[in-house]
Amino acid sequence: MSEDDKETQKSDIKENEKEESTEKESTEEKPKAKFTFKCTRCDACCAERGPIVITMWDLEMWARNGVVANFMPYFDIYQKPDGGIDLILKPLAPQPKEGEEEKSTKDPFGGVPIEELLDVKCPLYNKDDKKCLVYENRPLSCRTYPLEFDGKNFIVVDADCPGIGEEGMTKEDLKEMRETAKIMHYELTRMRIALPVLNQLISQKVMMDLMRQNMEAMSKMTDEDRAKLDEIFKKDREDQ
Structure with a gap:
């Protein structure tokens, strides 16, 4: 093989290696964006999130703190579209718009899909003062929002939450939020196992x-x- 042929072969090898490297870089997954969150106290999750799911952890906390009676008037069993049931803090029936008849307060859901109740505020949120009336005793679902855990992965359930992307979250804050989301998943699973039996009894x-x-x-x-x-x-x- 002549010197020219050797040089040509080396050039071809380098070109192939370069193409393979470029192809590998393009097929590699880009690193996921780091999750950061800091509550801006916009209170949108209190005013527009709809029914608040209650877990065993919440009931046990309220029992320890002696405040269960404060929540009792708002408890309700919600029949989900998939046939399951949840214990919730039922939202107050929204005020009827002009020209509409007032809905019965006996059943503020009336079989309406939960997606249509996202503009209904939590019954324990004071919209005028923009204040949670039970902040120190707020449920787990409020403590971990907008992050949830499905048993395998962490999920952001509200990508439009203004707090997502806000600076100031430390590694300890993120770890605590993830742990809370895991506890929420575990405690909600406990509740969903026990609730149908208790409801039947x-x-x-x-x-x-x-x-x-x-x-x-x-x-x-x-x-x-x-x-x-x-x-x-x-x-x-x-x-x-």
């Missing part, structure tokens, strides 16, 4: 109590009252 007890009350009421009725009740039932059947 409570529902059965309520039904049994109602039946017993009805039977007791019937046993105390006079013959005249029974006759009036029979007349009402008879008329109702005729109307149908």
